[in-house]
Amino acid sequence: MAALARRRPIEAAPVGGDTITAIPHQVSPVRLCVEDPDSRRLATESQTNLFKLRLANTQERRSQASYLIQRRYAWRGYAVGEHTDRTPSRITVAAHDRDATAGTVTVGLDSAEGLFVDGLYQAEADLLRAQGYRLAEFTKLAIDNNVHSKPLLAALFHIAFIYAKRIHRCTHLLIEVNPRHESYYRRMLGFEMAGPIRQDPRIGAPAQLLRLSLDYAQSEIARIGGNPNLSSITRSLYPYAFAEREQVMIERRLRALG
Numbered sequence: 001m002a003a004l005a006r007r008r009p010i011e012a013a014p015v016g017g018d019t020i021t022a023i024p025h026q027v028s029p030v031r032l033c034v035e036d037p038d039s040r041r042l043a044t045e046s047q048t049n050l051f052k053l054r055l056a057n058t059q060e061r062r063s064q065a066s067y068l069i070q071r072r073y074a075w076r077g078y079a080v081g082e083h084t085d086r087t088p089s090r091i092t093v094a095a096h097d098r099d100a101t102a103g104t105v106t107v108g109l110d111s112a113e114g115l116f117v118d119g120l121y122q123a124e125a126d127l128l129r130a131q132g133y134r135l136a137e138f139t140k141l142a143i144d145n146n147v148h149s150k151p152l153l154a155a156l157f158h159i160a161f162i163y164a165k166r167i168h169r170c171t172h173l174l175i176e177v178n179p180r181h182e183s184y185y186r187r188m189l190g191f192e193m194a195g196p197i198r199q200d201p202r203i204g205a206p207a208q209l210l211r212l213s214l215d216y217a218q219s220e221i222a223r224i225g226g227n228p229n230l231s232s233i234t235r236s237l238y239p240y241a242f243a244e245r246e247q248v249m250i251e252r253r254l255r256a257l258g
Contacts, residue, residue, distance in 0.1 A: 018057075020093070020253050021246075022050040023155050051102055051152050053159060055257055056092035064101040065094045065140075072142040089113060092140070093159050095152055103143040103152055107160040109168055110135040117174050119202065121209045124195040128172060128211070136164035136214075137174045151228065154240035157189065158221070159250060165214040166251050173212040176200070182208050188237045190216050221247070 056065045089111040095103040108115055110129070115137045118125055128135060138160055143153060164170040174194065177185055185191040195209030217238075224230050226243025242250060 018257055019052045019054050020159060020257065021155070021242075021250055022052045023151055025049050025051065025097075025149065051095045051097055051149075051155070053093060053095050053155060056094045056104065057257075061094055061101075062092070065092055065104040068101045068104055068144060069140050069142045072145065087113065091163060093156055093163075095156060097144075097147070100144070102147045102149075103156055105141045105156045105160050106139045107163050108137045108139060109164065109170065110137075115174065117176055117209060120176065120198050120200055120207055121174075121195045124209055125174065128174075128194075133172045134168075134170045135172055135174060136168070136170040139175075141175075150231070150237060151240045154237040155242070157237065158225075158241045158247075159254070161214065161217060161221075162247060162251050163254055165218060166247070167254060171214055173214055173217075175210050175212075176207045177210060179206055179208040182210065185210055187235055190220065190236075 054061065056062050090106055090108040092104060092106040094101050114122075115125060115135065116139050117137055125135065138157075141156070143149075161173075164173060175185070175191070179197050182191075182193065186193075189212060191210040191212045193208065194211035197206050197208050199205075200207040220236070220238040221241045222244065224234060224236070224239050225241035226246065227239045230239040
């Protein structure tokens with residue numbers, strides 16, 4: 001179909017320091033900045049118009065991510081503890097807008113320590129483990145209420161996906177959401193229900209366990225990723241995902257940053 005045709009190749013701008021990648025505030029024909037020695041965009045893209053995505057690997061960044069999470073959860077009437085995910089099996093990705101944190105997500109790998117979802121859904125997680133699945137989970141996902149950006153949400157998801165799927169070969173992703181948000185995750189990313197609704201005493205709200213096949217996510221990224229123009233005809237976040245060339249560079253960047 002003509003509607004699914006790829007847009008022309010983009011030119012990506014280099015990023016410095018420990019930035020994984022950067023995306024413009026608004027969707028544009030050239031929307032991603034990654035490490036690329038052949039790029040010519042850096043001189044023309046205003047650096048104040050970019051979300052810079054980095055690992056929350058310093059005390060200041062962890063504190064900023066924790067503040068955003070607590071503020072967003074409190075706004076919904078939820079309780080949440082300190083942002084203390086500092087174990088080898090977890091990384092936190094944060095999007096920075098100038099000096100503020102605009103969004104964050106933590107991705108955890110299954111390990112001897114277990115997963116956060118084991119607190120409410122260990123039986124469901126154990127069933128998946130028994131089937132030989134390699135599990136990962138997303139926790140503490142938050143976007144600043146002043147930021148209305150599907151590309152930013154897609155970028156956070158996709159970087160976490162690259163870490164879980166492409167680097168650590170996980171097969172399935174688990175996430176706990178409020179039941180009223182279940183339809184959004186199902187429609188926009190292809191999640192399926194994986195457990196009954198239960199009351200979560202950790203945040204004082206109901207929770208629903210969802211599961212996503214990372215093979216399915218990978219196929220959707222390959223099919224329509226890197227084509228934000230398709231967002232008007234596809235009710236999905238996948239058109240905002242990075243194209244394959246960009247994925248390769250982001251994976252390389254994540255590996256270099258450890």
